[in-house]
Amino acid sequence: MEVYDILPPLDGSMRPTAPIVLALGFFDGVHRGHQEVLRQAKAQATARGLHLAVMTFDVHPAVIYRHVPAASVHYLSPRKRKEALMANCGVDLLYFVHFTPEFAALDPQTFVDQYLVGLNAAVVVAGFDYTYGKRAVANMARLPEYAAGRFDVITVPEALADGEKISSTRIRQALDDGNVDLANRLLGYHYQTSGPVVHGEARGRTLGFPTANIDTPAVERLPGIGIYVVRVNVGGRWVPGMASVGRNVTFGAGRPVTLEINLFDFHDDIYGQATQVEWLHYLRGEVKFEGAAGLIKQLETDRAASLAYLKEHRD
CATH class of the missing domain: 2.40.30.30 (Riboflavin kinase-like)
Structure with a gap:
């Protein structure tokens, strides 16, 4: 697996020469819901003979959007662990975008043009609740509009356990409560x-x-x-x-x-x-x-x- 750091704006030299299948998300923990996103993306990559790439971030978006102190964020999967989990899921290219205030300020169309099209995505895969700006205008339902036929969009539905969404937030709460048994079940490892x-x-x-x-x-x-x-x-x-x-x-x-x-x-x-x-x-x-x-x-x-x-x- 090849790992790249993107210091916004995206440098054209990082654009893959061949089209890719691009999975999007922060993927903290790479839990069972994330794994389903990656599974579907991998299936698309295999069927089309393309590399599977993931675009994630170097810090939790809350550090920028909600001004949470970076030192106070405790991750389920810090970078080294996330890299190992991604490799286990068959990812070929892993991009860490540095989540700067300038990057966070991009409007949805510019984000799509500069990063998704810029990384030569033939297919973009993400969970149903993935956002790339303000939720009302930067959601998965709107992504085909911004794509304008330049890439296919696959939205992965909600993954549930015990009738509740499998989420990083739920896993963090389980760990804080000492319930590692539940956390492990939601993580899948x-x-x-x-x-x-x-x-x-x-x-x-x-x-x-x-x-x-x-x-x-x-x-x-x-x-x-x-x-x-x-x-x-x-x-x-x-x-x-x-x-x-x-x-x-x-x-x-x-x-x-x-x-x-x-x-x-x-x-x-x-x-x-x-x-x-x-x-x-x-x-x-x-x-x-x-x-x-x-x-x-x-x-x-x-x-x-x-x-x-x-x-x-x-x-």
């Missing part, structure tokens, strides 16, 4: 975060449950406070374990939120190493214990529950 292993307070070792402390990048969305079943990829090896997202309230108030993972049957020194954390299942919320004995007893219960879940979901 297990949610992942990343980060290096850093030094913590080493308290887990004294309790008999040594933990790897993961420094999750601010750009990534960490699930809500609670205890989870996870797998951790370190050094190319997936290791099962149980994770705590919390403030260690048993040992004092006002502590920062940390991610600590007890890896099962794993004793290697991995300080400083990069990891990927795969979130499998929510076990319980954070509990304040009167002392270490109560915490140890609960951790033993959590470990047993985690191993039982892993055994039941071995595949």
Whole structure:
């Protein structure tokens, strides 16, 4: 897969020499709804013998449209993860348009002329709710009018789960609530975060449950406070374990939120190493214990529950 950054305006040198099928969207999480957009786009590309391209953005549009601070946005799929997910979906060309105020100010016709026609699109595919400006005039229903016969338009209908729309917003809320089970079902895969292993307070070792402390990048969305079943990829090896997202309230108030993972049957020194954390299942919320004995007893219960879940979901 080839990846390009477009710094508006579009440079003509980025125009593919052959026509393409172009899928549009921000695609945060590349969830099941997004996957259907990409599936239909890929089918068109295969049928026509064309490359499948995706045009997305470097930051969430809310950063520009609603003046949300960029540092406050926590993504389901930061750029590196989005690239990997796109490659898995068979994308050939991936364009990241830098969402500048000037780009955001384009009227619909100019956007179509400069970017969709400019990228040599033979077919444009997007979800039913995709917009490229003000919703009243820059929606999928109006896109054939702006296309003026220069490319075909395919609108992918709403994808539902449990009678509700599959959306990035719904997945973010599920993660914030600690409901990784629902988030995973909507994503169509297990949610992942990343980060290096850093030094913590080493308290887990004294309790008999040594933990790897993961420094999750601010750009990534960490699930809500609670205890989870996870797998951790370190050094190319997936290791099962149980994770705590919390403030260690048993040992004092006002502590920062940390991610600590007890890896099962794993004793290697991995300080400083990069990891990927795969979130499998929510076990319980954070509990304040009167002392270490109560915490140890609960951790033993959590470990047993985690191993039982892993055994039941071995595949």
